[in-house]
Amino acid sequence: xxxxxxxxxxxxxxxxxxxxxxxxxxxxxxxxxxxxxxxxxxxxxxxxxxxxxxxxxxxxxxxxxxxxxxxxxxxxxxxxxxxxxxxxxxxxxxxxxxxxxxxxxxxxxxxxxxxxxxxxxxxxxxxxxxxxxxxxxxxxxxxxxxxxxxxxxxxxxxxxxxxxxxxxxxxxxxxxxxxxxxxxxxxxxxxxxxxxxxxxxxxxxxxxxxxxxxxxxxxxxxxxxxxxxxxxxxxxxxxxxxxxxxxxx
Amino acid sequence: xxxxxxxxxxxxxxxxxxxxxxxxxxxxxxxxxxxxxxxxxxxxxxxxxxxxxxxxxxxxxxxxxxxxxxxxxxxxxxxxxxxxxxxxxxxxxxxxxxxxxxxxxxxxxxxxxxxxxxxxxxxxxxxx
Numbered sequence: 001x002x003x004x005x006x007x008x009x010x011x012x013x014x015x016x017x018x019x020x021x022x023x024x025x026x027x028x029x030x031x032x033x034x035x036x037x038x039x040x041x042x043x044x045x046x047x048x049x050x051x052x053x054x055x056x057x058x059x060x061x062x063x064x065x066x067x068x069x070x071x072x073x074x075x076x077x078x079x080x081x082x083x084x085x086x087x088x089x090x091x092x093x094x095x096x097x098x099x100x101x102x103x104x105x106x107x108x109x110x111x112x113x114x115x116x117x118x119x120x121x122x123x124x125x126x127x128x129x130x131x132x133x134x135x136x137x138x139x140x141x142x143x144x145x146x147x148x149x150x151x152x153x154x155x156x157x158x159x160x161x162x163x164x165x166x167x168x169x170x171x172x173x174x175x176x177x178x179x180x181x182x183x184x185x186x187x188x189x190x191x192x193x194x195x196x197x198x199x200x201x202x203x204x205x206x207x208x209x210x211x212x213x214x215x216x217x218x219x220x221x222x223x224x225x226x227x228x229x230x231x232x233x234x235x236x237x238x239x240x241x242x243x244x245x246x247x248x249x
Numbered sequence: 250x251x252x253x254x255x256x257x258x259x260x261x262x263x264x265x266x267x268x269x270x271x272x273x274x275x276x277x278x279x280x281x282x283x284x285x286x287x288x289x290x291x292x293x294x295x296x297x298x299x300x301x302x303x304x305x306x307x308x309x310x311x312x313x314x315x316x317x318x319x320x321x322x323x324x325x326x327x328x329x330x331x332x333x334x335x336x337x338x339x340x341x342x343x344x345x346x347x348x349x350x351x352x353x354x355x356x357x358x359x360x361x362x363x364x365x366x367x368x369x370x371x372x373x374x375x376x377x
Contacts, residue, residue, distance in 0.1 A: 160351060163316060163341075164316060167316045171315035
């Protein structure tokens with residue numbers, strides 16, 4: 001592997017597939033998405049298969065994950081929002097496992113590609129829009145017209161609110177993607193310093209201690225960011241779902 | 250298990266006294282639980298607030314950038330369709346800036362969300 005910090009994000013085709021001139025190849029990204037889903041499902045299935053009244057260690061981790069997401073959703077969207085629990089929990093587990101998978105050396109980080117995070121964000125926003133219209137009909141549009149605004153300003157404020165709404169999927173996806181991308185590049189650059197300095201002889205090896213310590217610290221930070229970003233993504237999902245359920249506030 | 254059966258045995262002769270004792274104990278436990286819950290929430294909020302300045306920076310900048318990008322995108326598409334170049338881009342880019350600033354203020358908690366505003370207005374109307 002080269003010292004190139006961007007190399008880890010390259011998409012490689014594993015099985016080239018082409019249907020009607022379109023590229024449907026099975027890539028390393030698809031492989032790791034599959035692995036993420038498999039790992040998350042396996043974790044939940046095996047950890048809860050015992051169904052002990054007194055949970056084992058793994059079972060209590062799974063129960064904590066459930067409680068964590070459930071209370072997040074209930075706080076943000078009320079008990080009404082619990083109908084979205086399967087979706088929110090799946091998104092949380094997918095993002096969390098995807099982020100954590102990226103922390104293994106030589107693994108591909110699926111959430112470091114904006115198309116993956118954007119697809120997740122669009123899933124959330126389309127759910128909000130479609131369910132919002134289904135449940136509230138035209139009242140859903142009240143979301144864009146704040147109350148108590150003077151009549152002359154309403155067109156301007158509504159335009160700003162609509163743009164602000166449309167920017168949600170973008171900020172949601174950019175945040176996750178930028179965090180993972182930047183973190184992994186920083187990690188790679190600092191660990192690259194260790195190698196390049198180590199090649200310079202005794203003084204270089206002594207100097208390489210500094211970036212090595214930095215790499216260790218950054219690895220810990222990246223684990224924190226992996227959890228934090230999965231949490232932030234899920235919290236915002238809950239808040240947007242709340243808009244679909246109660247648009248008029 | 251053993252303790253509860255002992256309790257049952259003990260309740261028979263002086264039922265009222267133990268019942269009031271039980272309710273007292275229950276109230277005490279309730280209070281303890283509530284305190285625990287409050288402390289837990291305070292801890293969560295604290296960790297939420299101090300959650301690394303780096304994450305905060307990415308969060309806020311992404312909010313702003315998204316607003317500007319969407320505004321510019323809408324303006325560009327409008328120009329393409331309506332042939333109003335360059336006015337659509339100018340107008341919607343400025344609106345996008347406004348939306349981005351609004352996003353940032355909302356996520357930083359400097360602008361109250363709408364429902365809070367409404368409740369504030371109501372209380373102001375009711376108050377004086």
